[in-house]
Amino acid sequence: xxxxxxGDKIPSEPQIVNTYEISRVTVRNAIQQLVNDxxxxxxxxxxxxxxxxxxxxxxxxxxxxxxxxxxxxATPYTHIISIDKEKADEQIHSILSEKNExxxxxxxxxxxxxxxxxxxDYFSNDYSFLLNENIExxxxxxxxxxxxx
Numbered sequence: 804x805x806x807x808x809x810g811d812k813i814p815s816e817p818q819i820v821n822t823y824e825i826s827r828v829t830v831r832n833a834i835q836q837l838v839n840d841x842x843x844x845x846x847x848x849x850x851x852x853x854x855x856x857x858x859x860x861x862x863x864x865x866x867x868x869x870x871x872x873x874x875x876x877a878t879p880y881t882h883i884i885s886i887d888k889e890k891a892d893e894q895i896h897s898i899l900s901e902k903n904e905x906x907x908x909x910x911x912x913x914x915x916x917x918x919x920x921x922x923x924d925y926f927s928n929d930y931s932f933l934l935n936e937n938i939e940x941x942x943x944x945x946x947x948x949x950x951x952x
Contacts, residue, residue: 807853808853809853809854809855809917810852810853810855811852811853812849812850813850813851813852813853815850816830816834841854842854867942867944868881868912868920868922869941869944869945872914877914878914878915879912879913879914879940880913880916880940881911881913881938881941882910882911882913883908883909883910883938883939884909885908885909886906886907886908886909886933886934887907888904888905888906888928888931889904889907890904890905891904891905895925899925899927901925901927903928905925905926905927905928906925906926906927906931906934907924907925907926908922908923908924908933908938909921909922909923910922910924924943930947932950933946933947
């Protein structure tokens with residue numbers, strides 16, 4: 804038996820028929836049922852693929868990627884690209900009205916080992932303590948709440 808990851812192409816109907824020695828009607832019906840259930844997706848002229856799961860963060864989730872993943876029974880993982888102080892570009896400066904350097908965290912967020920979000924967070928110098936924190940697989944929200952208590 805084969806295991807496929809999200810985005811993997813599954814064998815064609817004739818390949819499945821030959822491998823498992825079952826009728827093409829059975830294969831076609833099974834694939835269609837998996838498409839209807841949201842497990843597979845057909846791409847015209849390309850084949851049938853394992854569909855990536857869609858994870859949504861609700862408005863009232865508190866803004867925590869980690870908590871949202873855990874609520875959906877998914878495994879969150881974060882890879883830190885960089886954490887530094889940087890001068891704000893014009894767009895960020897106009898939004899935050901911050902003239903000083905900002906604590907900037909760049910990271911990739913994974914859901915069940917699938918890279919899902921590239922995130923850039925900007926914090927005022929009040930949050931410089933983040934530069935000394937191990938934030939690789941920890942909720943930033945939890946760290947900030949703990950430090951501000």
